Amino acid sequence: MYAYDTFDRNIIDARVAEFRDQVERRMKGELTEEEFRPLRLMNGLYLQLHAYMLRVAVPYGTMSSKQMHRLADIATKYDKGYGHFTTRQNIQYNWPKLVETPDILTELAEVEMHAHQTSGNCIRNTTTDQFAGATRDEVEDPRPYAELIRQWSTFHPEFSFLPRKFKIAITGAGQDRAAVKWHDIGLILRKNDAGETGFEVIVGGGMGRTPVIGKTIREFLPEADLLSYLEAILRVYNEQGRRDNKYKARIKILVEALGAEEYARLTEAEWQKIKDQHIDVPAEEVARIKAFFTPPPLPVLSDDVPAVDEFANQNFIFKTWLDNNTNPHKVLGHVNVTISLKPHDGIPGDATDEQMHLVADLAEKYSQSEIRVSHEQNLILPHVAKQDLVEIWKILDANGLGSANVGLLTDMIVCPGMDYCALANARSIPIGQAIADRFDDIRRLQDIGPLKLKISGCINSCGHHHAGHIGILGVDRRGEENYQISLGGSGAEDATKAALLGPGFDEHGIVDAVEKVVAVYLGEREEGEEFLATYRRIGAAPFKEAVYDAD
Amino acid sequence: MAKKIKGPQLIIANRLDDGRVVFMTPDGNWTADVARAAVADTPEGVEELEAKASISEKNNLVVDPQAVPAEDQNGAFPAHMKQAMQAKGPSVRPDLGYQVSHTWETNASEGN
Ligand code: HEM
Ligand code: SF4
Numbered sequence: 001m002y003a004y005d006t007f008d009r010n011i012i013d014a015r016v017a018e019f020r021d022q023v024e025r026r027m028k029g030e031l032t033e034e035e036f037r038p039l040r041l042m043n044g045l046y047l048q049l050h051a052y053m054l055r056v057a058v059p060y061g062t063m064s065s066k067q068m069h070r071l072a073d074i075a076t077k078y079d080k081g082y083g084h085f086t087t088r089q090n091i092q093y094n095w096p097k098l099v100e101t102p103d104i105l106t107e108l109a110e111v112e113m114h115a116h117q118t119s120g121n122c123i124r125n126t127t128t129d130q131f132a133g134a135t136r137d138e139v140e141d142p143r144p145y146a147e148l149i150r151q152w153s154t155f156h157p158e159f160s161f162l163p164r165k166f167k168i169a170i171t172g173a174g175q176d177r178a179a180v181k182w183h184d185i186g187l188i189l190r191k192n193d194a195g196e197t198g199f200e201v202i203v204g205g206g207m208g209r210t211p212v213i214g215k216t217i218r219e220f221l222p223e224a225d226l227l228s229y230l231e232a233i234l235r236v237y238n239e240q241g242r243r244d245n246k247y248k249a250r251i252k253i254l255v256e257a258l259g260a261e262e263y264a265r266l267t268e269a270e271w272q273k274i275k276d277q278h279i280d281v282p283a284e285e286v287a288r289i290k291a292f293f294t295p296p297p298l299p300v301l302s303d304d305v306p307a308v309d310e311f312a313n314q315n316f317i318f319k320t321w322l323d324n325n326t327n328p329h330k331v332l333g334h335v336n337v338t339i340s341l342k343p344h345d346g347i348p349g350d351a352t353d354e355q356m357h358l359v360a361d362l363a364e365k366y367s368q369s370e371i372r373v374s375h376e377q378n379l380i381l382p383h384v385a386k387q388d389l390v391e392i393w394k395i396l397d398a399n400g401l402g403s404a405n406v407g408l409l410t411d412m413i414v415c416p417g418m419d420y421c422a423l424a425n426a427r428s429i430p431i432g433q434a435i436a437d438r439f440d441d442i443r444r445l446q447d448i449g450p451l452k453l454k455i456s457g458c459i460n461s462c463g464h465h466h467a468g469h470i471g472i473l474g475v476d477r478r479g480e481e482n483y484q485i486s487l488g489g490s491g492a493e494d495a496t497k498a499a500l501l502g503p504g505f506d507e508h509g510i511v512d513a514v515e516k517v518v519a520v521y522l523g524e525r526e527e528g529e530e531f532l533a534t535y536r537r538i539g540a541a542p543f544k545e546a547v548y549d550a551d
Numbered sequence: 552m553a554k555k556i557k558g559p560q561l562i563i564a565n566r567l568d569d570g571r572v573v574f575m576t577p578d579g580n581w582t583a584d585v586a587r588a589a590v591a592d593t594p595e596g597v598e599e600l601e602a603k604a605s606i607s608e609k610n611n612l613v614v615d616p617q618a619v620p621a622e623d624q625n626g627a628f629p630a631h632m633k634q635a636m637q638a639k640g641p642s643v644r645p646d647l648g649y650q651v652s653h654t655w656e657t658n659a660s661e662g663n
Contacts, residue, residue: 027568029611047614049637050648052570080647095647097569347643418633419641427636429643479632 020102044115072356130374163241179491204255207461217264232271301333321404340403349377417457424457426474426481467491564616586626
């Protein structure tokens with residue numbers, strides 16, 4: 001795991017001191033709210049529906065047990081005993097006091113955490129595959145590059161006031177678990193024919209009111225040129241991105257306006273000017289950073305562990321959990337365990353302070369003191385020996401964290417919606433809960449198979465509904481909550497935009513609509529076919545008919 | 552804050568120091584208990600409340616005070632969904648919002 005040097009340390013300490021001073025000046029009235037707002041946003045602090053909301057970064061989704069314990073302590077001491085893990089590998093606290101926020105940031109800094117780049121029109125914290133460095137289907141660990149990007153972009157003077165927020169995601173695996181094509185810049189680690197490492201570079205993806213899938217502007221960028229090339233992409237955007245209209249300010253709009261080829265041409269031209277200006281760090285520095293991400297020394301064990309199989313044969317829930325919640329590890333005899341934060345009756349992404357402590361303890365004992373956060377709002381124990389699985393599951397299950405639903409319909413992404421968010425048009429969480437209630441039976445869920453359901457409470461799309469196999473969007477229809485359903489989206493390597501099926505429903509109607517959609521799929525699927533494949537094969541018509549014409 | 556006034560209004564804001572949702576009381580103070588909010592029925596009355604609110608804003612007590620439509624639900628209550636949510640707290644955590652804590656808040660401000 002990356003460890004701060006003196007330079008990193010000094011930067012974050014200075015920033016916390018500066019913010020403490022700014023809060024004091026605000027309280028004394030030396031700063032108006034208008035002057036203060038951008039300053040607090042630079043420190044991850046929003047003013048939401050009920051209170052302030054603090055968004056803390058978990059850079060590239062990796063943290064230590066010690067850091068997780070600290071997140072739990074902050075939830076206890078400064079909040080109401082819980083936190084919310086988001087799609088951007090952040091944790092949000094919903095009730096911090098402004099006057100205590102500098103203390104929270106101080107306590108975070110003590111464990112090398114911060115809230116930089118979690119809000120405002122800057123380059124946001126880079127997200128990645130939750131299994132990075134641990135999964136079997138990986139070209140290379142993407143996190144050293146994410147760390148490089150972090151160091152380059154944190155407080156980058158030229159890119160601190162971009163036309164709009166800017167999000168970068170990177171993956172090193174064949175299976176895209178980071179939704180890279182839905183980001184302003186998406187990077188995929190690749191090897192060329194000579195076996196050298198580089199990146200496919202994708203630009204102009206994003207959700208919101210204008211959902212766009214990013215386009216590849218370079219098939220192979222050598223590893224050594226990463227930062228100068230990113231700098232060139234951002235320069236073009238910073239110069240030409242629209243600032244007159246907030247809704248047209250994202251890079252996706254510029255890429256659409258210019259065309260991806262022209263964007264690529266402009267980027268290359270800018271890059272030729274700057275690529276020899278030493279923006280890229282020398283190979284030794286890359287090697288130094290990579291050294292922090294050296295895989296833990298795990299013993300090679302057998303992938304066959306009879307005791308686990310035996311227990312699975314006796315216990316259907318455990319077997320389901322094993323099937324859904326574990327991912328093959330690079331090292332034989334090991335897996336990555338996903339802890340579902342979607343328990344029955346829960347709030348997707350929420351974890352209590354006790355649960356955070358429990359996960360941190362489990363990580364100390366079973367996963368090299370390492371924890372990951374996924375963009376699907378779950379927690380992961382990487383590097384787990386298969387022989388420990390029964391014990392881990394028993395502990396999780398006894399503490400309400402044993403849900404075996406990872407990848408299934410109830411493992412949904414749900415944004416905070418009007419229960420917390422000042423921008424919302426409708427509530428999201430209760431809809432998620434009502435759907436989870438209807439699909440409560442794990443055997444039925446398992447039969448339905450992989451299905452990604454995603455819910456947003458407004459067009460900003462924090463809940464990724466555009467990328468949902470089933471997407472739900474809450475809208476305001478004359479003061480009433482109304483829910484639109486769309487089908488066929490994907491956030492994976494085969495990224496597609498979900499298509500609106502038809503008019504929306506009230507909160508009960510939407511649950512019935514989901515049920516009808518699932519019924520059509522079950523009736524139409526061919527042997528071994530998953531929901532998305534069936535939808536792509538048969539199209540929207542049968543679903544539309546079932547949802548709108550049935551009665 | 553000038554805008555067309557339709558029907559009874561109350562003033563909602565966030566307290567600066569802790570961000571909590573508060574409502575203006577008839578004496579120009581702030582409470583987390585919506586039932587104690589001042590309600591103005593006339594444009595002049597609303598303007599008067601708004602004037603008091605903007606003094607609180609200048610004195611750095613609250614952020615973003617707004618007059619919002621109110622209705623009677625055994626006491627004042629916001630008529631629109633978003634502010635109703637603010638008055639109640641998150642619907643998905645009845646153990647948290649003002650349903651629970653405004654009692655404490657009210658008592659505290661009254662000194663018991
Ligand atoms: C409650 C506080 C939140 C606020 C005020 C907020 C605000 C916004 C806004 C304004 C946008 C649209 C940006 C644009 O298109 O330019 C947005 C997009 C987004 N937000 Fe949030 N958000 C909140 C919470 C969350 C949470 C909890 C998550 C994750 C669960 C999240 C993840 C995202 C994502 C992934 C996008 C899509 C970005 C894109 O590709 O356009 N946000 N958010
Ligand atoms: S999608 Fe809308 S309602 Fe949901 S968190 Fe984002 S801004 Fe808020």
